[in-house]
Amino acid sequence: MNRISLYGTWQSPITSELIVSTTIGIGAVTVDGDDLYWLEIRPTEKGRNLLVRRTGEGMVEDVTPAPFNVRTRVHEYGGGAFLVADGIVYFSNFVDNRIYYHTPGSQPQPLTAQSNRRFADFVLDRQRNRLICVCENHSDSGKEPENTIITIDLTTGEVATLISGSDFYSSPRLSRDGTKLAWLSWNHPSMPWDSSYLWLAKINSEGIEEAKLIAGGDQESICEPKWSKDGTLYFSSDRNNWWNLYRYLHDSTIEPVVEMAAEFAYPHWVFGLSTYDLVNSNLIICAYSQNGSWHLGKIDPETKQFYPITTSYTEISSVQATDQGEVVFIAGYPTQPTAAVKFNPETEVSEIFKTTGELELDTGYLSAPEAIQFPTENGLTAYAWYYPPKNKDYSAPATELPPLIVKSHGGPTASASVSLSLRIQYWTSRGFGYLDVNYGGSIGYGRQYRQRLTKNWGIVDIDDCVNAAKYLVQQGKVDGNRLVISGSSAGGYTTLAALTFRDTFKAGASYYGVSDLEILAQDTHKFESRYLDGLIGAYPAEKNLYVERSPIHFTEQLTTPVIFFQGLQDKVVPPNQAEMMFQAIKAKGLPTAYVTFEEEGHGFRQAENIRKALDSEFYFYARVFGFEPADAIEPINIFNLD
Known part of the structure; x- marks a missing residue:
């Protein structure tokens, strides 16, 4: 029988324990003959990435044994951590950054020596018995890491530089006959989705010859070069505002393969992306x-x-x-x-x-996303996905509207996903509305939409999150007095900035978010070290903008409770970003909490930590808004609550 109960107090079968104990992550599917391989990320094994194989006969088995962790830290975000060819696996091990080779049934053996190098994006050069890949060298601690494309001899493990001179490289792709190599490069201060270059050269055992630039530029982003069997080079370009497919023909001309108002690529946050194949x-x-x-x-x-x-x-x-x-x-x-x-x-x-x-799970506990478009600043339209509260066992009193969690996604050059997220369903099945905002700057709507955030991070993203929430309030769907904003990384910055510079939200949760943009500009990893040039302005020349948009300098304007979550091994957004803001809010007397995880980096991978963060966020909202959860949740220390 359907029960009447306040929003937030509904009993749900979608518990944090269910989420971490019954689900894994999967990705990077690849093919080797009749066999299929993929990565599994298992929270119950402390977030270890391992390779799994399905044979042509349908037998499924783990390939890489514990404690090996198939993951790379090139650009910190990784991706492209393994290659399978002729039954042999080559992979980067996260703990020591070495490349190992592995034949199923045996123990992995190191190919490269212990060093300060990191490797990603592997290609097998069969003719010359070597790997070609991207290398990030951290040997000189006084300088930023050097990125190159290298070769690795499969007999000796010897490393040799093949291509150098640009700030960044990715996607080395060898033609089927082994005579040509294509690759991507870009340079500070651009990010690869702003400006990147596609190169082509002849290749032999001595190196490359006749390298030439064939596509890309200051206002063009290139993604995913791939060779056909006949030697035609395909790639994605956003030269017409959308990442569409093109090909480079044998007569050196470029022609579109498809022209549509649609994106055929993801931004290059990680290596090994593949949105098409021949x-x-x-x-x-x-x-x-x-x-x-x-x-x-x-x-x-x-x-x-x-x-x-x-x-x-x-x-x-x-x-x-x-x-x-x-x-x-x-x-x-x-x-x-x-x-x-x-x-x-x-x-x-x-x-x-x-x-x-x-x-x-009965689908009666699952909320389906609704696409919404809403008006925002300057007469523009922005987009979001709304998940209304849903639990087949409960209804709320007719006079009550649900609290709303507004999610500001990370990146910020990323987007809200519409695949099933049990973490979202955790909230909606307890009586929360959930709004996942694709604010200006998000991907999936063309280059011009991405560029709305140029010089405007901390303005456009906040306006769109605020206007998305107000839109649902005006529609009579949510309670305007119980609006929450939550986000991780760049989304954590948007969360803190929205709470500081606007008065729309009544509470917030920052997951490894940024509070001081100056410190971020001075203390982050190479890949994103100039990202803020495009999002805010050149530093230190435009230091005033960094100060004006940093929540840490305006805590006197903040009047709402905030909870912080932080991995203490985070190299992308160091822990001091959360600690400074937490201490300032605590000193001001606002309700606040700070939950840290000793062994986590940028993003939480371990089952116990994922569970703890989700339940702690719920506990925080329950205490702030004064409702009693149906479940017994382990309390956390909330300062200044009384």
Whole structure:
């Protein structure tokens, strides 16, 4: 029988323990002959990444044994941490940054010597018995790390520099006949989604020759170069405002393969991204994003015909063609667990071969996202996904409106995901509304929408989060007196800035967020060390802007409770960012809490810490807004609550 109970007090089967004990992360699906490989991120193994194989006969087995952790720290965010070729696995081990080679059934053996180098984005050069990959050298502690493209001899492990001179490199891609190499580069102060360059050269055992720039520029971003069997080079470019597919022909001309108001690429936050692959000379299978949601499509590169494929997926990544003419990828759904899928382009039949968890939940507990568009500053429109409260066992009193959590996503050059998140469902099944905002600067809406945040971080993102919340209040869907904002990393900055510089929200949660932009500009890793040039302005020349937009300098304006979560090993946003703000709010007498995790970095991976953070945030809101949760939650120390 449906019970009447206040929002926030609903009993839910979606507990933090269920989330961490029954779900894993999956990613980076790849193909080797008849075998499929993918990474699993297991919170119950302290967030270890391990490689799993499914043989052509359907047998599934773990490949990399404990304690090996298949992960790289190049650019700190990693990705592209392994390569499988002819049954041999080459991978970066997170603990020592060395490359290991591994034949299933044996113990991994080190290929590279112990050093201060980090490696990612591997390509096998069979003709010359070597790997080609990106290297980030941290040997000189007095300088920023040096990024290069290198070779590694598979017999001796000897490392040799192949390409150098730019600030950053990615995506070394060898042609099928082994005679040409393509790669991407970019330089400070640009991020790869602002400006990047596609290069092409002849390659031999001595090095490269006749290197030439074939695409890219100050106002063009290039992604995902790939070779066809006939030696044609494909890539994505946003030269027409959207990341569309192009190809470089043998006569050195570039032609579009598909032109649409849609994104066929992700921003280059991590290595190893793949949103399309060439099944054969007449067929490309691709993922593309429109209006914040991802879809699947077919392209005939010769006729330039595009064919959308109807599926229930809302997130698609890691697209890889098999030798049998099929395609594998990672697929997300709004109300089903994320899955690794094998897809037949001819029959359009899908087979799920791995999921992030066996979800045995009645859909009556799952809130489906609703796409909303709302008016924002300067007569513009912004976007968000709204998840209304939903629990089949409960209703709220007719006179009550639900509290709302506004999520400001990280990045900030990223987007709100619409694949099933049990962390979102944790909130909605307890009676909260949840609003995931794609503020100006988010991806999925073209380059011009991304550039709304240029010089305007701390303004546009805050305005859009505020206006999204106000829109739902005006629609009569949520309680304007119980608006919460929460975010991690860059989203944590937006959270703290919105709480400091606006009066819309009544509480907030900052996960490893930024409070002092000056310190961030002076103390962060190489990849993002000049990111703020584009988001705010050059430092120190425009120091005044950094001060004006830093919450730490204006705590006298802050009047709402805030909880902080921080990994003490975070190299992207160091712990002092949270500690300074926490101490200032505590001294001011506002309710606040600071929850730290000794072994966590930028993002939480260990089961116990994920559980603790989620329950602590809920406990904090319950005490601040004065309702009693249905579950017994371990208390945390909240200063100044009385």
